[in-house]
Structures are given as C-alpha cells and as structure tokens.
Amino acid sequence: MNNAPVLHVSALTRVYEQAENKLHVLNGVSFTLAAGEMVALMGQSGSGKSTLLQCVGLLDTPTSGTIEITGRPAQSMDDGERTALRRESIGFVYQAHHLLPEFSALENVMLPMMIAGQSRAQAAERAMKMLEAMGLAPRAEHRPARLSGGEQQRVSIARALANRPxxxxxxxxTGNLDPDTAEHVYRMLEAIVRKTGVAMLMATHNPDLAARMDRTLRLKGGLIT
Amino acid sequence: MILRPAKKMLLNSGDDGTRFIMLVVVMMSVLSTLAVGGALTLAHLRSTWVDAVAGHITIEIPASDGQGLVRSPDTLHEKATAAYAALSSTPGVTRVDILDRRDVEKLVSPWLGEAVSTNDMPLPVLIGVTLSAPNDEALTQSIRSKVSAIDPPSIVETHQSWLADLRRFSLILLLAAGGMATITIACCIVAVAGAVAARLSEHQNDIDLLHVMGATDAYIGQEFVDSVVRSVGGAAVIGTVLGLIFIKIGAAVAGEIQNAMLPAMAWKMADNLWFLILPALVTLLCYFAARFTVLRSLGTMP
Structure with a gap:
C-alpha cells in the first residue's frame, strides 16, 4: 500500500448560522487518509457525516480549519480552483445513484470526462471499458430507469472513477440496496481501491461493513472520537 | 449519440415545454417578419408618394377673373399659352403640361355626379409643372412671380400642406409597424428567458450533480446558452421564412389593388437584408437573455 497522504484534514469546523442561532456541526475534525486506504466514517444521523463529506469534497466551505488534497491546500483556493481540484481528484458515490435520467449509462459515465475536457471519442472509449469492468457493457445504452438498483449504483461508481480520482x-x-447487491457493490469498491490505490472515505451505518475496512472514524458531537 | 448535458436538460426537442417555446419563437418571428415587411412597404410607398408629389407644382388659371366674371375659352387659352411659354423657358423646369378640358372634366366629375353635365360649365385650366429639384424654393418663387404677372388670380399649388400630412401619417404608420416588431421580439425574449429559468429550476438536482462532477457555472451556462442559440435560431429562421411566404401571398392577393390604387410595391435589394438580420437579431437577443438568466440563476444556487 502506498502511504502517501491523499487527504489531510486539520481542525475542521463547520458552523451554520440560522437567524440568531449557531449550529455547530463540525467542531475541530482532524484526520489523514492515505492512498489505497479504505476508511469507514460512522456516526448517528445528524452527527455531521454528510457535512464532513461535503467539506472534504469541496462542495461546502468549512468555517475554519484546513483541507489538503494530494498536498494542495483547498482553503487558499478560489472557487474555480476548488472546482478544478474536485474535478481532477475527487469522485463521489451517493446513497441514491444520482444518475441523470435523460442520459444512458454510457453517457452518465462519459459526463465527468467531457466536463474535464476530454473528447467525446476518448470519453466514450474509457466509459465503455469501465462499464465492461463493472459487468455492465450490455446495459451501456440503457437509461437509469431501465437498470436495477445495483446496476445504477455500479454506473455511479464507474462515473465517480471516470477521471481517475x-x-x-x-x-x-450500499444503503439503498438489498444485502446481496450491497455485498456485491462493496466488493467491487474494495477491489477498485486495492487495484487503483484510490483512497476511499465511506460514510456508513453498517458496523459489519465498517469492520471490514482498514479503519473506522467515529463522528460524535462534531468531533472524531 | 449526443452528449450535450444542457441540450437534454434544457431544450430536449421531444419535450412538450420545448416544443411550446419553439412554437412561440416561430410565431413571434412570423409576426416580426410581417411587421418589418409592413414597415418596409410603408417606407417604400411613402417615398413613392412623396417623390410623386414633391417635384410637382399645379397651376390653376381660374375660370373667372378676380371680380367673379366668367372668362371666355379664348381668354383662358391665351393665359394658359402665355404661362406655358414662360414656364417652359424657366431654368429648373423640366416639363410643362396643360391639361385639356376633358382631363379637367374627369377630375371634377366625381364631385359633380353623372347627372350634371360639364359641357357648359366654366372650368379652370390646370397646368402641371415638373421641377428638376423638388424643394427649390427660389425656383418656386420665380414661378409664382411669372404666373402672377401673366394672370394675377392664378393659383400656384405646391402641395406642401398635403405633403406634410402625408409625411406625418406615414411616419405614424412606420412607427407603429416598428413598435409592433420591437414588442413582438421583446415578447419572444421574455418567453425564452422564462423557459430557461423554469428549466433551470426543474433541473436543479441535475445541475448540482454537474457541480459535483466539477462543472463550473460557466461550463453549465455555456451548454445551456448554446442549446438556446441552436433551437431558437432554427425556430427564428423558420418563422422568418413563413412570414416571407405570407407576405408573398399577401402581395399576390393585393396585386390588383396595387395596380388600381397604389404605386407598385417593390422592396429594394438592400431591404431584403432585414430578413437576414431579423432571425439573427432574435437569436442574438435570446442568447443574451438566456445567458443572463442562466448565470444569474446559477449564481443564486447553493
């Protein structure tokens, strides 16, 4: 395993202000993620898991603290640079598949590559290879509505990995999937992490799943415990 | 396979909302074309009418003298001949025509009716004068002096009052046609901006997803705007062509009326440029409206 730090989070806070009230969601979260590492993020609903993922994914701006992705400090970047860093270095997989319903599976996987500036032909070639790797080549031209839940999630994983984050x-x-499909998707994710060396931070409520990962971060009261 | 995110999200050709907005653009473009066509026709008629009148003077040698005594045909003929000679030799006068009695009878007969005979009626002599320069005041004054010297009661009519009314009236019609074209185009722009805003709102989750994938507002905005330009541009061209077909049909139907009552309607070659400019203008304005709407909406999204 390559231990070069992919993600370094230090003293991260996120406070939401609603009228005169302040909601402290993150209160100084610090941790590091190495390449090829699978880390579970656990915590009760409302503990701030999704907020932490949003901040780490550069989709939300923390109130204070630092986030470094592949050694690049995100807090000193402007919006355009953060967007570029997200595009180049981060992939997202959600509980709901979040596929664009009007696009085929292939087009959904092509999208991030085209946004990153690749030609349509290049994007189509790589997207098809990724779908083949996911066992979805025969379903490439199908729209999400015609795919099963597991297939949709595999397409969204392929899309998340499209730009080699x-x-x-x-x-x-795996939250929305039946146990068998969830197991299949998890094994696929694990294989991808081990094979590609991508670092994965996975929010989950499933302790069995968390136990199979390299380590677990528990979020409580806005802190890693 | 097509992969234009915004095209599918914003202006999917199979979508009812998009078909509706395209139909609106087509209809608005037809109306704009008709308004522009009307304005061009009016401008041409106005120019024709003004040119026909502006360079002409009509001289009336009254049938009676200043004291109300009816003049003899010989006296009128003598005065008219003298005026003809004087005017023909005047520099700046290109043509002088004495209307014969039958032409004058034709002119007055609509007012007198068929029951009234003009055979024994005293009628004035009318002389038409054509000038080389329509607005030459010095020449007009010289003609007044010469005519007055020959026959003091004679009237020199330069048609200025009628001409001023014609100019005012045609200008009002021109402004109305131009205003109609402007309002129609404005409605088109508002409709497109509204459709874009509605689609952005409808696809907010998809736009959020594009942001997650690293798409900038500029990228998403450009995709949306490009799709507007393609779709609106096509609809504007179709609308303009349809409008021109309607104008052509209208011109064919009105052909006999033109021959009877109006000067021939014919656009200059340069006028046709307006029908190239019109769809381009509609598309350009819709482009700016869509771009403004998209960037403003994206800017307010979280």
Missing part, C-alpha cells in the same frame, strides 16, 4: 467519497453507497 485520488480520493473517493462514498455516502452510504
């Missing part, structure tokens, strides 16, 4: 953020990726 260094960091994969997964928010309950």
């Amino acid at each position: 260094k960091l994969l953020l997964a928010d309950e990726p």
